[in-house]
Amino acid sequence: MSEQVSRKLPRRRVSRRSVLQSSAALLSAPLVAKATAAFGQEKLAGTGEVIVCSYGGSFTEKLRKYVYDPFTKATGIRIVDVTSDLATPVIKAMHEAGRIDWDLAFVNPLDAGYLELRQAGAFMPIDYSLWDDEALKGAPESTRFTDVVVAFQNANLLVYDERAFPKGGPKSWADFWNIKEFPGPRGLGANGLVGVVFALLADGVPYKKLWRLTDDEFDRALKKLHEIKPHITKWWVAGGEPIQLLINREYALTNAFDGRALAAIKQGVPIRMVWDGAAISDNYWTVLKGGPNSANAQKFIAFVNRAQMAAAFTQATGYPGPNQNQLKYLPADLTPLISINPDNAAKTVRLDTAWLAAKRADGKANADYLGERWLAWRAR
Template sequence: MSEQLSGKLACRRVSRRSVLQSSAALLSAPFVAKATAALGQEKLAGAGEVVVFSYGGSYTENLRRYVSDPFTKAAGIRVVDVTADVAEPQLKAMREAGRVDWDIAIVSPNVPAYLELYNAGVFMPIDYSLWDDEALKGVPQSARHTDAVVAFQNASLLVYDERAFPKGGPKNWADFWNVKAFPGPRGLASGAAAPGSMVFALIADDLAHKGLWRLTDDKVDRALQKLAEIKPNVAKWWTAGGEPVQALINREFSMTSCYDGRALAAIKRGVPIRMVWDGALVYENYWTVLKGGPNSANAQKFLAFVNRAEVAAAFTQGTSYPGPNLNQLKYLPADLMSLININPENASKTARLDISWLLEKRVDGKTNAEHIQERWLAWRTQ
């Protein structure tokens, strides 16, 4: 991405009204009209269908509206939706049964199930020869793996209720721990998202972002000691992604860790909350093509299509989670830029999980992720 574009995207402070107006205008417009014709190149043309996993609800509805239906118009390939909370258990069951019914799945590389599936050879190599030049240049090499490509990245970050802090709220995780200057009940993640809460504690304890990994036992000790300081002010240790925003709306929390896509969707609805990017923790999720799927060639074409810059922008608008193609920033409304994690200004303030280290096995045969989870559970039950 050029320095000129990067500078242009160092966003000005936006008003809630401008975000709502620009988002509504884009979502009501035929945003992907050009994608249906101009992007319907011969190498993506086909017939038949492709079976694509997604998460159901509004996510699948918007994926269909802004990506799947335009893909069908452009390529002549019908998209069949399959939905579940997560894909990995179904993929494992299909592998054990020796029958693959899906073509494309979104998987999370930071869970042990992914490593098991990867080692079993469940995923096909991605055919990057189908991708256009703008997609190959816009999607960083680090997001283009041999047998997976980043579908979207989400972040866990500090979000606060503007009603609780009309003169300005917390600006970082140190402020989150400062209950005197910023009073009120807190929320933090538990369960599978527990490593994030440990990371936030370390950042609040002045550990630089680049020094976070690895989460060795001494750092876990330090994180848990810091968490003990704020524990009396944590009204709830949430586990489901929808809980933090609802708790903010209900004034059960004055501030909380929260997934950025959930916060962005709430802001679009007019909920008076603000996102704080300093110290946000970024997670990646992968598109994969399943080996033995009924329509593998069509699956490759779908992934080539969804990663084109204009389609990637439509995906981001529809799902509230940005795909990796930075060239999409040219097609997104300027007032949305401060609210997405691939904005260069926001990205520069984030930390990122070291997936390979989390999935490494320890001497006792457990992964680092499993060990950290055990440490967390032991601390929570004290």
């Protein structure tokens, strides 16, 4: 999530691992799907192991208890953990060396090197024939690619302190810019991409016309951001900062990551998430071509995308996988707080990762160009 949304856009200096494991550590214990041979189904049964690269810490600990161990019990295939904050540089090194030591890895489509790896054929086609009907129907086609599949999605959204607005808080990014009706210190992340998105939404750009950004639209976003800049008391960098600053009452409202906010709410922190205009980005499962246990890796992906296991993944990590059929297995108090809830999903904006990674006429990726302009604006 990875919570990273760009390669070179300004962002926090905290590891992706720490962001994810912090959220996972605070969630209530999920229900473990009954792992039996029947649940694993004969076509997923096997022997040996599968080597999975994850983020470590409590994120992986929760996955082991609520996803990995049930997979082993149901199929007979062991999970071997390896950890890496950013998998793509390691995958690239293995690919160039011609020796692939992992089977599965989380990757973010905006990580440096991801496109090159995909174009070089480093990822195997996903074997959707192993998926059960509930998984295929529950995971939208837009999340199921030929050679990658969405593992989980994260949202960057407006969050506010309920104590600061006892009569009702902001409901949109336009409200975030409305200093008169919603006074108080504000925060924004140092990541320029989502700031641009929020500014354009606040300025009235319809969701469907947001992408793909022209230079004029970027100028418009910076002009709008200039209005709110004097009211930003801190441009936060680390993923845990905005929630802590809300708790300390140093912010009245800010943007923050959904997993962080969800974990705090589950602990009784008086904050509220606003889904209108939340920016959604994806993290993928990849099966590495040439890995030692590719067949077992395919079985694991089929297993983790089953509705019950998808629900366990969401409860363990705080970040939902794409299978919407998991909603019927989640606690009633959790479903209003996650991005795949249909009511929330209808209000979100998905980052156009293909456009962000695409090259401009000058040879720069759109994401890099936006990052450079953002840095120049912040420095003024």
